[in-house]
Amino acid sequence: MRPDTSWQAKTEGGYDQTKFVIDWDNMVATCPEGETSIHWKEGKSATGRPNIHFAFSLPVCTACQSRHLCTKAKKMGRHITVQPQNTYEIQKAARERQASGNFKELYNRRAGIEGTVAQAVRGKNMRYARYRGLLKTHLQHLGTAAAINLQRIASWLMGDLPKGTSTSPFAALVSPV
Helix, strand or coil: CCCCCCHHHHCCCCCCHHHCEEECCCCEEECCCCCECCEEEEEECCCCCEEEEEECCHHHHHHCCCHHHHCCCCCCCCEEEECCHHHHHHHHHHHHHHHCHHHHHHHHHHHHHHHHHHHHHHHCCCCCCCCCCHHHHHHHHHHHHHHHHHHHHHHHHCCCCCCCCCCCHHHHHHCCC
């Protein structure tokens, strides 16, 4: 899951969507300060996906001591938009899972295969299958994997050893010489 990119999520102690408790049975959102939403409605995102909007009262939000952590709106109270219940709960669980150390360890394994996938897609034109049918496509994948392995073995035997991780031009400027 992509991380929450809202300014509240980036602010230390900010009240992002995860800080709100949603009572799905009564369709009420409760803010971290204990105030409840006054209105909700179903809507759609710009891409046509369903979502739910919760609105909070302007007088209540204006009087709140933590307003600077919650909203910058001047003419309205806090307004949050969330996915429908099943999607919301799946996303929440996925983000919690991603924050665990176990997930980060597993995800680091992916970094090792990214170069191989890039080599297959760019060098061996694996973006599209040459054949129709699962068996023929599987055979193409096996042949391409064998070709990549043979190419790497030949390069290694000729003395072309794998290079380390590349450094971006910006990082090269920052790092000591």
